[in-house]
Amino acid sequence: MSTAARDRTGLGRVARGGALNMAGAAGGALLNLGLVVAITRGFSPDTAGVLFAATSVFLIGSAVAGLGTPSGLVYFLSRMQARGTGHAAARVLRTALGPAVAASLGAAAAMAVLADDLAGLIGEPDAATYLRLLAVFLPFAVVTEAALAATRAYHVMRAGVLLDKLGRPLGQLALVCTAAATGSAGLLAVAWAGPYLPAAVLAWWWMRRVVGAHRPEAPPGPAVLPVSPGSPGTAGAGEPSDGAGEQVSPRAFWAFSLPRSAAGIAQLGIQRAGVVFTAALAGAAEAAVFTAASRFPVVGQFAAQALQFAAEPRLAELLAAGDRRGASTLFRASTAWLICLTWPLFLPAMVYAPLLMELFGPDYAAGSRALVVVCLAQLLASGLGMGDLVLTMTGRTRSNLVNNLLALAADVALCLLLVPAAGASGAAAAWAGAIAVRKSLPLVQLVRSPGIHPFDRRWALATGSCLVWFGAVPALSAAALGTGPGSLAAALAAGSAGFAATLWLLRGPLELDLLLRRGGAPVGAAG
Known part of the structure; x- marks a missing residue:
């Protein structure tokens, strides 16, 4: 593809925004991994398991209270920018943030009042105190996520990197280490959730x-009437659209956002249900093992999220302009980039799973099988790309909701079947x-409707390169040198050099050269 064509598609902007997000994601992943290590090494497995179960409830509650506003803000604000109707952004922000803040306050109150019942539901009565403390900070988590989503709609990635990827987890790590040093398990919940408060204030600012910087003056003349779902421009039958008007009606906004909210809750449920079910069916210690096993793949998930945050507004703009070819190109290129970012993490982790699990302490070594299964699942997720995001940006949030509900149902059914017998390994298999x-x-x-898919030459080149340098090389190193730290270091050194x-x-076929170009969209636009 020519440079001009790639500039029109926005690959350069997405690549640079993804690189910035990736840098933040790498730091954030290390901080979050350090946070889990600090908790597991500073407190007993039972205490760690109780906290992990309580924070899972907190995150599910914040997803419920968010009402899908982050996705809605990115979708509508990006489309309005593409159509030159950005002067109406304030109306969209009022439509989104008022109900979200009200819902978060209600959810926080319900979480505090029902703390004993929720603790009993997850099988950990000691979690009630944690839940009451966490409830205080739930509205700040909702505000942070919504406000940062609004900045991403304008391709501004610095806010999310500095506040969400680095600032908040750094604050959490510092406070948790302080609690561990003082031996006060009672401070754990406040240490984990406290940084959401300053993050919310800064994100709002x-x-x-x-x-304000991106808001053009309103054009003269009467405003176009608000558009409701089903009007011209819908992306699919029965799916909401903002049409081509200057304003977005509350009905149109919530017709898009509420199904996305439910899908996000289901998706978070998939991520966290294993912890809750393992705590309830196999005990807090097994829940802590599963949480620890899932931390290494979370590094890859941060990388995927980094690229998704950069691609999301551009996909919305391309689809708003009817450029399905450009959206397909972005989908395929981003899938190859995602594989190159994440498979080098998952493949060696499978080979050296026992060694990596020992980082959390001797009680966690038995979780190596769970780590292998989770890594396999993440290889599949990265290899299939961001199809769920593309589906959402076409406006088909109801289809996305159905998909996530089916996945959650599969997770719950498999957890009930496998966790009682296999503990953390069963939860990992259910997640997969x-x-x-x-x-x-x-x-x-997507294949049946827009004809979009992630597979092409770039996909084959990315997967083949990763399998050679981070699959075959670590396997050979482990066979020759064992699975100790020296073997892992040698495998990573050789694999990284060959992969680079x-x-x-x-770099040309994979379009990685766009990271080095300053043409097209300005580099600062991604920041």
Whole structure:
């Protein structure tokens, strides 16, 4: 593809925004991994398991209270920018943020009042105190996520990197280490959730600054009437659309956002249900083992989220302009980039799973099988790309909701079947099954409708390179040198050197050279 064509598609902007997010994601992943290590090494497995179960409830509650506003803000604000109607952004922000803040206050009150019942439901009565403390900070988590989503709609990635990827987890790590040093398990919940408060204040300020800087003056003449779902421009039958008007009606906004909210809750349920079910069916210690096993793949998930945050507004703009070819190109290129970012993490982790699990302490070594299964699931998720995001940006949030509900149902059913017998390994297998459902269904729907899929030459080059340098090389190193730290270091050194050389040779076909270009969209636009 020519440079001009790639600039029109926005690959350069997405690549640079993804690189910035990736840098933040790498730091954030290390901080979050350090946070889990600090908890597991500073407190007993039972205490760690109780906290992990309580924070899972907190995150599910914040997803419920968010009402899908982050996705809605990115979708509508990006489309309005593409159509030159950005002067109406304030109306969209009022439509979104008022109900979200009210819902978060209600959810926080319900969480505090029902703390004993929720603790009993997850099988950990000691979690009630944690839940009451966490409830205080739930509205700040909702505000932070919504405000940062609004900045992403304008391709401003610095706010999310500095506040969400680095600032908040750094604060959490510092406070948790302080609690561990003092031996006070009672401070754990406040240490984990406290940084959401300053993050919310700064995110709100940054959102107002970005929106104000990008708001054009309203054009003269009468405003176009608000558009409701089903009007011209819908992306699919029965799906909401903002049409081509200057304003977005509350009905149109919530017709898009509420199904996305329910899908996000289901998706978070897939991520966290294993912890809750393992705590309830196999005990807090097994829940802590499963949580620890899932931390290494979370590094890859942060990388995927980094690229998704950069691609999301551009996909909305391309689809708003009817450029399905450009959206397909972005989908395929981003899938290859995602594989190059994440498979080098998952493949060696499978080979050296026992060694990595020992980082959390001797009680966690038995979780190596769970780590292998979770890594396999993440290989599949990365290899199939961001089909769920593409489906959402076409406006088909109801289809996305159905997909996530089916995946959650699979996760729950498999947890009930496998966790009582296999503990953490059973929860990992259930998670893998849910991911297979959630990632494969959007591809079937996209192929049948817009004809978009992630597979092309770039996909083959990315997977082949990763399998050679981070699959075969670590396997050979483990066979020759064992699975100790020296063997892992040698495998990573050889694999990284070979992979870097391969990516340099393939930078054109993989379109990684866009990271080095300053043409097209300005580099600062991604920041």
